[in-house]
Amino acid sequence: MVTVAQTDLQSRTRRIRRHIVNMVYGAKSGHIGGSMSSTEILTVLYDRILKHDPANPAWAERDRFIMSKGHCTPLQYAILAEFGYIPVEELSTFRQKGSRLQGHSVLGKPAGVENSAGSLGMGLSFGLGIRLGMRLRGQENHVYVLMGDGEQQEGQVWEAAMAAAHHHVDHLVALIDRNGIQNDDFTKNTMDSAPLEDKYRAFGWDVRTDVDGHDLAAVEAALTWARDVRGKPACVIFNTTKGKGVSFMENNPNFHGAPPTDEEYVRAMEELPA
């Protein structure tokens, strides 16, 4: 059964996907594939889970969202526009000279971006530092870190995974967008990280895996579960489709970091109803 609230979320994800394609087409560069695969994850997070106030992005009692896969800024900025942090019109400045919307995530540009990223593998460490600092102040807020599955190849991710469990950090949630594709090729051909769930469990994390990352209800259930884990850090592994929403981009390694042609843009927008 699809509820009214889910219909609302679905319309949000449709708008966000159109923003993503428009931004990358307009900028003639940027990362569509990994933005489309994480769209439901971030939409549900910002709509249902994250404690945040777009009117007061510096709110001290806010949760933190850390974008570790910092090349997926089309999604991050589309989310910030959809939830009222920035005007929708500003999205057309993406990657342009003088814009706040830089190619990769830059802390504070705009307010709502909580970390600088673009070199992979650092977000979980940065989020760990934030959560430890919150705990030192007795603050109950959560930190959510979005990573890719290719990113799991970075050794620093496992330094952070080990340290988070060692320090018994909870309220720290790793969200892994397992779309199976990285820059050059499929992840299993490049450097297979499977079995990812066993690795996180062995490092001392509570793990929920094989969550359908495009099923809004499943995403919400998994995020709610992760938010409520206590005594250890939580990890949700989402199975997703890179380029989700546009048939010829789906599961296609060519749409990791390349913009669509004019013809592809027209076809893509036809497939993404407003």
Add this chain to the structure above:
Amino acid sequence: MTAVQTTAATRDALGPTLVRLQQSGAVDLVVVDADLGKSTTSRKFKDVYPERFFTFGVAEQNMISAAGGFASLGYTVFASSFAVFVEHAFDQLRMSIAQPRLNVKVVASHGGVSTGEDGASAQSIEDIALFSSLPTFKVGVPADVVEAEAMIEAAAKDSGPWYIRTGRPKIPVLYTDGPRYQIGKADTLREGGDLTIVACGLLVERALRAADVLAAEGVSARVLNMATIRPLDVDALEAAARETGAIVVAEEHLVHTGLGAMVAQALATRHPVPMEFVGIPDRYGESGTWDQVLEIMGLTSQGVADAARKVMARKRR
């Protein structure tokens, strides 16, 4: 009777200074560590404030990015390890601290070849170049333990990223009457009119001894302690070049990428004069006692005096 000279390692300033700063209430500190807190002395902070001290094990990349996370909440964060090991996390320093200009102070001990017996792997001869290459970072090398304490305090109260190099050997205390450290200001330790010796770290004391030797030869050498390398005190350098007409730079770092190179670049546009450089030649170090390795590299008062004689000969031509 000769007075006994007090000696101390600059690294010994870290832990006690952090305790004093946290006790003062002037700063909200977090200290992060990668299993070398005994050597860097940061563990002395843990003894008093265990809840504010976080160990990350032998994992410098994680420590540096986590330091950025703490700082993004408003803490003043001190991160420490050996200089060579913080180099391990260069991209993390760049992405997690330098680019977002977060309030993290990296205080790394065992800088330079004076780390001694461990040999080349433990001797950081490239740290000044690496940290000076990061926009937003301030970089300092204290000349003695008194100045190290003052620099750590100044960094704690300053906003933005810092790198401070401390050392392992016990070296003479110069500032026996108290520190004179100011961020970005050279300290004139000795006036002189014939040439200027610009030095940092343990080469400052060696430069002062070289100036004594030169004085006996009738050469009057000014000695500038350039404890802040970034931002560089270009005004003091220009004044020295105009007033003395010759410059020697002395440092415990690769000679082609350190303080000397930065001084030369600054003076090239302001007031070029004959210059000579005392530093580590284009090579790695080796095992030996700390003063033996310094001697192998020519980082002695004799080496500084020789460079001064050479630059004086060029100046007279």
